Amino acid sequence: MYQYIWDTETGGLLLTSEISKFSKEPRPVYFRELDILGFGVHWSYPRDDNAPIMWAEANNYIYRGRRIASTKGGSLYTRPELVIIEENPEPNGAPLVPVDVQKMCRRNADLMETLVQETIQKIYNTYMKYRDRIDVFYVAFSGGKDSVVTLDLVQRALPHDQFKVVFGNTDMEFSTTIDLISDIKQKCERQDIDFYIAEAPFSSEESWRTFGPPARKIRxxxxxxxxxxxxNKLCEIFEFKKLKAMMLTGVRGDESAARSEYDDLSIGKKLSGQYSFHPILDWSSTEVYLYIYQNGLLLNDAYKLGFGRVGCIMCPNSSEKHEFIKQQ
Ligand code: SF4
Known part of the structure; x- marks a missing residue:
């Protein structure tokens, strides 16, 4: 939504009031990613998971506003090549200083509040407009950062008995996702929100035997x-043969060229007769991470290992660099 600049004092990001046309989708970089990729040979940094140490935009590593390294290539069995631009990002080889997350959140509080209130209002208005035509509203929870934020916004916008949360377990999920699902399920139970796990009646292995590995064109x-x-799970819960559902997703336009063409709300694009609503379509990754930090939400550990997106273990959309990280 908003453009961002680097904040050299906090080591974080600062939103500006300019509306962004395109985001480079920055992501926080934690010590575990630096260790996996071998940056520990070049720099010293605290091995503490509580705060990121720097940021990445694609394969570029940004520390306090300066591009200090990048990675090239990498594959299933080959470590990506490190291109070190600054051997001593801190004077005299002193340890790198983690991002001051609290200060970063404070500095972005006003713009984030505007964005959050607009989004909550949009969710509520959509619910009011469609509630007479829809059998069930549900958050399609994937375990990724965007669905964590969407769920939190929805639970702030709607009465907790007016929507469900459903996680579709592909049986090919990261173990970090399964861990997070267990925590989110418990949190939903505490908040009186129904949380369901949906699974196909056969294993992913059987599907691989039938269809071959998932491919980019035939997913x-x-x-x-x-x-x-x-x-099917929703039909089972409501004992309907067919039901009209509105799926609330964490889809964002900045994730891909295809998604940037999406509308907030569509009917029948994914499944005939079903509504899809993307409340955070206009949000950038900057705003998603700021919201997670501001509200102390859970972050799938996969992001701390260096994944920009969380999908399945053998996803055809995965990059070669990520294939290497998966092996570690
Ligand atoms: S994350 Fe990748 S492998 Fe998993 S369902 Fe989606 S496209 Fe398929």
Missing amino acids: WCCTVHKTAPVV
């Missing part, structure tokens, strides 16, 4: 192991 995995089981 049977999403339909067979996510969308269909989720809708």
Whole structure:
């Protein structure tokens, strides 16, 4: 939504009131990613998970506003090559200083509040407009950062008995996602929100034998192991043969060229007769991370290992660099 600049004092990001046309999708970099990639040979830094040490935009590593390294290539069995631009980002080789997360959040509080209130209002208005035509509103929870933020916004906007949360377990999930699901499920129970896990009645291994590995053009995995089981689960809960559902997702336009063309709300794009609503379509990764830090929300550990997106273990959309990280 908003443009950002680097804040050299906090080591974080600062939103500006300018509206962004395109985001480089910065992500926080924790010590574990630096260790996996071998940056520990070059720099010293605290091995503490509580705060990121720097940021990455694609393969560029940014420390207090300066590009200090990048990575090239990498594959399943080959470590990406490190290109070190600054051997001593801190004077005299002193340890790198983690981002001052609290101060960063304070400095972004006003713009974030505007964005959050607008989004909550949009969720509420959509619910009011469609509630007479829809059998069930549900958050399609994936375990990624965007769905964590969407769920939190929805639970602030709507009465807790007016929507469900459904996680479609593909049976190919990261173990970090399964851990997070268990924590989120418990949190939902404490908040009186119904949380369900939907699974296909057969294993992903059987599907691989039938269809072959998921491919970029033929991604049977999403339909067979996510969308269909989720809708079947909802039909089972409501004892309907067919139901009209509105799925609230964490889809964002800055994630890909295809998603930048999406509308906030659509009917039948994913499944015939079903509504899809993307409340944070205009949000950038900067705003997603700021919201998570401001509200102390859970972050899937996969992000701390260096993944920009959380999907399945053998996802055709995964980069070669990520294939290397998965092996570690
Ligand atoms: S994350 Fe990747 S492998 Fe998993 S369902 Fe989606 S496209 Fe398929």
